[in-house]
Amino acid sequence: MxxxxxxxxxxxxxxxxxxxxxxxxxxxxxxxxxxxxxxxxxxxxxxxxxxxxxxxxxxxxxxxxxxxxxxxxxxxxxxxxxxxxxxxxxxxxxxxxxxxxxxxxxxxxxxxxxAQQPMQGRDGSGKRAAPGLFLHGDAGRGIPACADCHGRHGEGRAGEDGTLYPLIGGQRKVYLRAQLTAWKLGERKNSPDGVMNRIAASLSDDEFEALVDYLSGLRPP
Structure with a gap:
């Protein structure tokens, strides 16, 4: 052959x-x-x-x-x-x-x-405590849980309307931070109904860091 x-x-x-x-x-x-x-x-x-x-x-x-x-x-x-x-x-x-x-x-x-093996965090998520925003969101600020759209392991999900939420577990930390910043500043605007702009605008710098640190270490199934 x-x-x-x-x-x-x-x-x-x-x-x-x-x-x-x-x-x-x-x-x-x-x-x-x-x-x-x-x-x-x-x-x-x-x-x-x-x-x-x-x-x-x-x-x-x-x-x-x-x-x-x-x-x-x-x-x-x-x-x-x-x-x-x-x-x-x-x-x-x-x-x-x-x-x-x-x-x-x-x-x-x-x-x-x-078709490639799904991306994996370099050191896994077990060493980190999951940020509350990732699993539970913040109802008082109108922030849904990240896991509701992206899955508990960051594996992604399809919404009932067919919207496809991407795999983000194991993604590069610097890239994740840059995208959250772009959403917050309005430099990126192509999420469904602007949902990521609204969420990112409500997050503090410390919350950004906690989320990207946790997400970058996840190992999606």
């Missing part, structure tokens, strides 16, 4: 097993991690300096400022690529990377990253 055939077969096997297990994450209603793209084609499209150089061959970036995509839900990644393309989300590099992608390209690239 040629190397390219062997690699394709391995990717498809990994894609099938991970996609099947992902369907059970978080209970009923969680969509397949993979979406409808082709992970083998996505590997080729993600190469050649477009994605893998920054986000890592296995979806785990080597730069704390760049997000891990390993095991991220394909539907969420497709939305972000589309938002970069349309300007709904602003980023100097990603807007250029996304500008010439068509729908099939986005689906395939997203499927490749979704």
């Amino acid at each position: 040629a190397f390219s055939q062997w690699m394709a077969a391995g990717l498809l096997l990994a894609f099938s097993s991970i996609g099947a297990s992902a369907a059970g994450l978080g209970g009923e209603g969680l969509p397949s991690r993979a979406g409808n793209g082709d992970p083998v084609a996505g590997r080729e499209k993600a190469d050649s300096g477009r994605c893998l150089e920054c986000h890592g061959d296995d979806g785990n970036s080597g730069d704390s400022r760049i997000p891990n995509h390993a095991g991220q839900y394909a539907g969420y990644l497709v939305k972000q690529l589309h938002d970069f393309q349309t300007g709904a989300r602003q980023h100097a590099v990603m807007s250029v990377m996304a500008e010439d992608l068509d729908a099939a390209d986005m689906a395939d690239i997203a499927a490749y990253f979704a």
Whole structure:
């Protein structure tokens, strides 16, 4: 068997097993991690300096400022690529990377990253006490529990309206902090109904730090 055939077969096997297990994450209603793209084609499209150089061959970036995509839900990644393309989300590099992608390209690239083993915190969450906001929110300030949308282990969830909330457990700490800050300042505005802007605007710096510290150590199933 040629190397390219062997690699394709391995990717498809990994894609099938991970996609099947992902369907059970978080209970009923969680969509397949993979979406409808082709992970083998996505590997080729993600190469050649477009994605893998920054986000890592296995979806785990080597730069704390760049997000891990390993095991991220394909539907969420497709939305972000589309938002970069349309300007709904602003980023100097990603807007250029996304500008010439068509729908099939986005689906395939997203499927490749979704087929990787889900990102894992480096030291686990057991060493940290879960911030109350993550598990319980703060009703007095109108802040829902982070786990209500993102799952108790940060594994993500699908809302009843089909909204897909991303995998955030095990994500890079610096990246998480930067995104919360961007939500708070209004520099990022592409969450459903602006929910992340409202939540982030209510959080203190200490709460930011507690959340990113806890989330970065989680190990989603």
